[in-house]
Amino acid sequence: MKKLLSLSALLFVFVMRTYSVTPELVNVLKVDGAVSELRYSNGKIFVATERGKVEVIELETRNHLLEIKYPEFEDFTGELQLPKIFSVDVSPDGKKIIAVVQASRGGREVYIYEKKQLKKIISRKKHLPIAKVRFITSDRVLFGLSGDELVLYNLSEGKIIYRNPVGMSFFSDMEVNNDKTEVAVVDESGDTKIVDIKTGKVIKIIEELNKDKVFDVDFKNGRVISGGRDKKAVFYNLKTGRYRIFYADDFMVFSVALSPSGKKGAYLYNDKFDVRIVDTETGDIISVLKGHRATPSNILFIDENQLIIGCDDGKLYIWRLKR
Template sequence: MMKSLWLMLAASVMLFAAPEVVKPHATIEVEGNVVEIVVKGEKLYAATDAGKMEVYDWKSRKLLSEVKFKKIHDFMGDEIEPKVFGVDVDRSGNRVLLLVQDEGGERILYIRESGKTERLLDKKAHISMREVRFVDDDHLLIATMSDELILFEISTKKELYRNKLSLSVFSDFQLNEDHTKVASTCESGIVYIVDVKSGKVLKKLEGGNKDNVFKVDYKNRSVLACGQDRKAVLYRLPSGSMTIYETDFLVYAGALNKDASLSAFSLNEKNDIGIFDNSTKEMKYRLTGQNSTLNTIIFINDKELISSSDDNKILIWRLP
């Protein structure tokens, strides 16, 4: 009798602790596979491998506009659609950066404003651009494949500094809210906190991930690092204290909400997303329905998220 009571109690505790399963609220289908998404207000910008960047109203899921790039030739001489590797939007929402595949393995950086798309940087600049973000109206932060950070001035088209962070290959970076600092990471698993204006390394966050970090987020003096070693690591600044979340698969994508009280990251081979309470370390929700490898997760607010993966579907989630 006593044994049965204990079993019932254990089952009830497990049931109570189990995260609530959430299905997608809505889906946006794009042309080609999504490489990256950025959200600015009610607009969603999707970079794709079909030579296009598409802009949607994510609430109505209506296509607002698109930018199409001309075909290029691959190494065999065949015509292909260029891959749009990255997209970013300035704070005003008026200018868009587009990092686009070029012939010979090169990349071109375009800036788009008032319906016009202009070439800003190409192979003549001798910068192996991996990721580019607006810092302010006249400055860009560029990460190279060899793990260099470059502060670039748009008006003069000059580099203000070039700082090599490590001997490893660059993976990802994320600016903080006021764009004064950046969390930059690489295949070593170390996350560097860098002063954007000077390029000076302020702090190294290490010990959590032992291998390549695929994705990093930086909000409210907290950094989330998502790694190849099946760990999502939450660092708190300035102390550098960390919380390690173990998963069942490589953690390709992750994000923090505005105050860093919640973490979202991929959990397993099914591409489920776990929503964790960072104070209790408990999984509150399991988001199921993503069919391909995740590449981007964005908190719109504490109850709404948007995610994309290596296919043509962008999923919109609403938490209970």
């Protein structure tokens, strides 16, 4: 009997330690189309969709402040279609919104929205297969190309500063660090490359942790998390060289995120669309976010205890973590 009580007590302690944070679903918002990317700046959420729009929402009031519509493109039959917005970002001064947009003949185009004006800055005729964009300064942006290349681009001069290969596979995703000096790049190889943005040179390769194609990456406070086809999320601390592997429940990890400190991580966990919140330092599971009705394609921490999950059904789930 004493052994049974002791076992029960240990189980209780384990459960309490594992699920130490209570998730609160603050709100569910709706946008027009599947969410392709989320960004956050100065109290506003910037949502890129697969139906030709970037929607801007004020986080505190949940008000829709702005809707930017992008030109339709011709598909292979000659029919006009709404374009997918592959990537979106906001300049550090908050004055420019940049977007990578689907174009005719399999092309990609880049638009800047500034002073209530939408301007095309890169045409599909430039034949740049851009998959991702990030502002480095208000006048320089970094593009990730599908051929595993990085392009640093000067907006005011309309000029490529460099175009460097970083791998030999098909590009999947990239994310810049807090001070915009380095970028983590992932691809079909499973490796994560850390690249110096100023030079475009690879300075570190994180190898043999993800064993197959990586879909998503985040980079915060000298820490990286990646999720891949091998059904696991990999956390790596660049400062210490230590890593942790978090496994999914027989489901590919399409989306991951880190909190600003990098001490909390989030990843898509199973085919019920649950998202696990983990302590990246101890490896503990601290919470599970449930109730999403479609694949969470984007996870974004606003701060240490608040995050947004964007799904393929056009819904945004705003969560708060409470102890």
